[in-house]
Amino acid sequence: MRRTLLFWCLLLFIVGSLAACGEKSQQDVLKALDEKVQTMSGYKAEAKMTLQTGTEPQVYEIEIWHKSPNYYRVNLKNAQRDQHQMILRNDEGVFVLTPALNKSFRFQSDWPQNTSQVYLYESLVKDILADSKADFKATKNHYVFQTKTNYENKKMLPKQEITLNKKDLTPVKVTVMDIDSQPMLTVEFSKVEWNAAFDDNAFDVSKNMTRAKLENEQEATTEANQQAVPVMYPTYELDGVKLVEEKEFTTANGKRIVMTFAGEKSFTLVQEKAHAVPTANVSTTVKGEPIDLGFAVGAMTNGTLTWTYKGVDFILASQDLTRDEMVAIARSVQGKMMK
Secondary structure, three states: OOOOOOOHHHHHHHHHHHHHOOOOOOOHHHHHHHHHHHHHHHEEEEEEEEEEOOOOOOEEEEEEEEEOOOOOOEEEOOOOOOOOEEEEEEOEEEEEEHHOOOEEEEEEOOOOOOOOOOOOHHHHHHHHHHHHOOOEOOOEEEEEEEEEEOOOOOOOEEEEHHHHEEEOOEEEEEEEEOOOOOEEEEEEEEEEEEEEOOOOOOOHHHHHHHHHHHHHHHHHHHHOOOOOOOOOOOOOOOOEEEEEEEEEEEOOEEEEEEEEEEEEEOOOEEEEOOOOOOOOOOOEEEEOEEOOOOOEEEEOOOEEEEEEEEOOOEEEEEEOOOOOHHHHHHEEEEOOOOO
């Protein structure tokens, strides 16, 4: 009886040891991630992004191209195809394209190195490697990390859960959470092609603008023919701040809505119909940083954040708001008036 018990104990010990040997440790995975980023020549990826910052969830399709070390093409469309922007980085700088309006803005920026981007694989790996206190677990098919974030409004979105495929460390899902651990932004990857090949003009501004306009000709026509400016309000609330004045002005291009918010911190929000420019051959240089709002890419300068959403130009201006607060307010300008 004792020999039988000893036999089973030894057998369980051997099986457990073999299982432990077959499972990679957290340090093994970290090393493999670092090596993958250092050695890959680039990738193409497709993903679905869902934002919870407005009155209703907003769903966007993202196509990501990256050619190491510094070429990027991020194509962002919402599910209804009435919002389409593209971020390009090449040797000439960083560009934000809005094909429906024939607009191209150029930034002298180190994007995306200055902050992390939730849809860029190397950004996710960088966040994992940078957080020495990251939580780690291995499931049957995935490695799961919970880390601190390095996004534009990281004080309001401080945590993220990154799920990777065990087989090849492909990104599967990223969930970004607020201070109460509530999911606010989710990216689900459907396709990743490592070491992808790219055409010579894959990151060229004019070629991408022309291609995007042809693909979205109906969208551009519909948006350009909109007559009314849909008035939108920020749903993000600041303590002691409320809308005190809303004025409508008639301009040569239509109407302009100017909202004044006052209280402990004051700010102004301006919106008016965006208009297409006659040619896209010249990019407008912007003194500022491109800011990823999720549903759109804006431009941040000293005290001002501008962006275009669904055919409307927005300007948020304040000397009182922090950078994080400006981003949070801009992200929430999709709904009805604050209560």
